[in-house]
Amino acid sequence: MSADILVANHLVKTYTQRSGKFGFGTSLVKALDDVSISLRSGSTLAVVGESGSGKSTLARCLLQLQPLDSGEVLFAGQDLAKMRGAELRAVRKDLQMVFQDPFASLNPRMHVGQIIGEGLLIHAMGSPAEQQKKVIAMMRRVGLTEADMQKYPHEFSGGQRQRIGIARALVLQPKVVVCDEPVSALDVSIQAQILLLLKDLQQEMALSYIFISHDLRVVRHIADDIVVMYAGKIVERGTVLDIYAQPQHEYTRNLLAAIPGKKQPSLEIA
Amino acid sequence: MTVKTTIDSLNAPLLQLQQLSIVAKKAPEKLLVDNVSFSIEAGKTTCVVGESGSGKSLTALSVMGLLSKPLQLTAGKVLFNDAENGVVDLSLIDAESLRKIRGAKIAMIFQEPMTSLNPVLTVGYQIGESLTTHLGIKGAALKTKIAALLEMVGIPPSRAESYPDELSGGQRQRVMIAMSIACEPKLLIADEPTTALDVTVQAQILKLLDSLKTRMNMGMLFITHDFGVVADIADNVVVMFRGKIVEAGTKAEVLEHPQHPYTRALLACVPDAEGKKPLQPIDYAWLNPVHITDPVTDMKAMA
Numbered sequence: 001m002s003a004d005i006l007v008a009n010h011l012v013k014t015y016t017q018r019s020g021k022f023g024f025g026t027s028l029v030k031a032l033d034d035v036s037i038s039l040r041s042g043s044t045l046a047v048v049g050e051s052g053s054g055k056s057t058l059a060r061c062l063l064q065l066q067p068l069d070s071g072e073v074l075f076a077g078q079d080l081a082k083m084r085g086a087e088l089r090a091v092r093k094d095l096q097m098v099f100q101d102p103f104a105s106l107n108p109r110m111h112v113g114q115i116i117g118e119g120l121l122i123h124a125m126g127s128p129a130e131q132q133k134k135v136i137a138m139m140r141r142v143g144l145t146e147a148d149m150q151k152y153p154h155e156f157s158g159g160q161r162q163r164i165g166i167a168r169a170l171v172l173q174p175k176v177v178v179c180d181e182p183v184s185a186l187d188v189s190i191q192a193q194i195l196l197l198l199k200d201l202q203q204e205m206a207l208s209y210i211f212i213s214h215d216l217r218v219v220r221h222i223a224d225d226i227v228v229m230y231a232g233k234i235v236e237r238g239t240v241l242d243i244y245a246q247p248q249h250e251y252t253r254n255l256l257a258a259i260p261g262k263k264q265p266s267l268e269i270a
Numbered sequence: 271m272t273v274k275t276t277i278d279s280l281n282a283p284l285l286q287l288q289q290l291s292i293v294a295k296k297a298p299e300k301l302l303v304d305n306v307s308f309s310i311e312a313g314k315t316t317c318v319v320g321e322s323g324s325g326k327s328l329t330a331l332s333v334m335g336l337l338s339k340p341l342q343l344t345a346g347k348v349l350f351n352d353a354e355n356g357v358v359d360l361s362l363i364d365a366e367s368l369r370k371i372r373g374a375k376i377a378m379i380f381q382e383p384m385t386s387l388n389p390v391l392t393v394g395y396q397i398g399e400s401l402t403t404h405l406g407i408k409g410a411a412l413k414t415k416i417a418a419l420l421e422m423v424g425i426p427p428s429r430a431e432s433y434p435d436e437l438s439g440g441q442r443q444r445v446m447i448a449m450s451i452a453c454e455p456k457l458l459i460a461d462e463p464t465t466a467l468d469v470t471v472q473a474q475i476l477k478l479l480d481s482l483k484t485r486m487n488m489g490m491l492f493i494t495h496d497f498g499v500v501a502d503i504a505d506n507v508v509v510m511f512r513g514k515i516v517e518a519g520t521k522a523e524v525l526e527h528p529q530h531p532y533t534r535a536l537l538a539c540v541p542d543a544e545g546k547k548p549l550q551p552i553d554y555a556w557l558n559p560v561h562i563t564d565p566v567t568d569m570k571a572m573a
Binding site for chain 1 (some may be wrong): 290321322404438439469470471472476495496497498499500501502512535536539540541542543544545550551552
């Protein structure tokens with residue numbers, strides 16, 4: 001049993017929603033309702049659920065991209081939820097995120113070299129020449145070429161853009177990477193490439209992943225542990241094998257039944 | 271004026287694409303869709319499978335005469351079997367007659383329900399629009415019909431007064447479906463209708479489309495990049511790669527005995543839920559002329 005690298009205890013996040021005529025009334029939506037998770041060092045924890053279940057809110061709250069109402073996030077012995085400003089910025093070097101939409105998450109006015117190198121610049125990691133070297137090495141590693149540095153995001157396909165997003169996150173050599181639906185915007189044929197890349201990089205760089213997804217086919221291949229979220233709560237948790245073999249909660253069973261092509265055993269022979 | 275053909279409409283399939291080719295006007299030497307032919311029967315679903323850029327959406331748009339200006343249909347026939355008027359070639363017909371067919375006899379569901387609904391009109395209005403245009407239904411009769419359609423796709427009829435932003439992604443896609451089936455079309459074209467949706471919602475929508483197809487005896491042209499979805503919904507499958515059809519056949523033929531290396535590569539990279547199959551990136555090795563394998567031995571090696 002390896003040690004936990006990131007532990008979150010009793011996270012609560014409530015959104016105020018406008019309601020009633022002209023939005024004069026307000027109602028509260030509990031996006032996270034007493035959620036606790038722990039991520040083992042070097043492993044992948046998948047957070048599974050449908051849209052609106054609070055899984056993306058969890059991702060953002062873990063990295064303090066959104067303030068929590070209450071709860072603690074422990075990383076390297078410190079509570080991230082209590083940190084502010086420079087202190088938080090410094091620790092973010094170790095906590096990176098790969099975003100869902102490779103079309104919206106890259107600045108269209110920066111070229112790829114700048115996008116990937118920006119983190120190094122912010123954290124002042126090495127001289128400009130060293131930074132350049134790191135960027136090129138990282139780009140090669142994710143399957144891009146040195147010439148791609150001068151290009152803009154719109155010149156790339158969806159799969160390539162997601163590679164840029166991964167390079168951007170990993171060039172800082174983080175310890176924990178939160179992947180928020182990294183492949184759900186991609187063609188099935190491209191998904192496998194990106195998943196394999198993420199897996200290989202996890203081995204090489206000793207990364208721990210929190211992997212957010214609604215697709216259990218994808219999760220099966222990348223995760224070690226799973227938590228299933230529904231309406232802001234964790235309804236089931238366990239190892240991948242247990243959850244797939246013996247889902248306990250009704251909602252987990254529904255999710256498993258909804259996998260496309262499941263009724264067709266013929267697909268497996270291919 | 272419609273351009274009738276001499277084909278016997280009793281025996282002809284619902285839709286027949288014959289040697290369709292599409293180019294960009296600026297680069298006419300590159301065929302975006304290259305000599306594509308297949309047909310769709312009433313009450314059957316034909317899935318067109320391929321990666322982005324394979325020309326599957328262009329093929330669907332050309333059926334409806336919805337290709338954007340920079341693109342051009344250079345060759346081929348789109349033969350639609352309109353029972354009352356005989357078989358017509360949609361690629362030759364004038365705009366006025368095409369408008370009468372669109373929405374009434376051939377309807378389309380678009381990929382992104384977020385962008386394809388009008389945000390400033392209620393969903394009830396948007397569903398009713400084609401009923402008024404094509405069938406002249408108005409007033410109380412229109413309201414009843416809209417309520418019935420919403421009910422059919424599983425949305426409470428009271429939501430007719432809602433605006434698209436007040437509905438979830440799955441509900442919006444259901445509204446799109448209600449719009450498309452309003453005039454009971456003979457042919458429904460669905461362009462990746464579930465790609466933007468969660469798996470649980472996707473399963474519901476696929477089930478809904480399948481039951482509507484059976485109930486209304488519609489032919490369906492279903493576009494997707496996911497072989498998992500194909501296994502759930504298709505009767506016939508057409509696989510496209512870089513504008514060409516590389517393989518076509520019944521679902522059983524294509525899924526269980528894929529002949530073309532591209533079909534096999536595409537099938538191999540679909541992740542399975544059991545985790546028995548290792549994750550595989552898509553394999554383009556077969557494109558390389560050095561790597562020519564005998565399909566028979568290749569099949570044996572895979573089995």
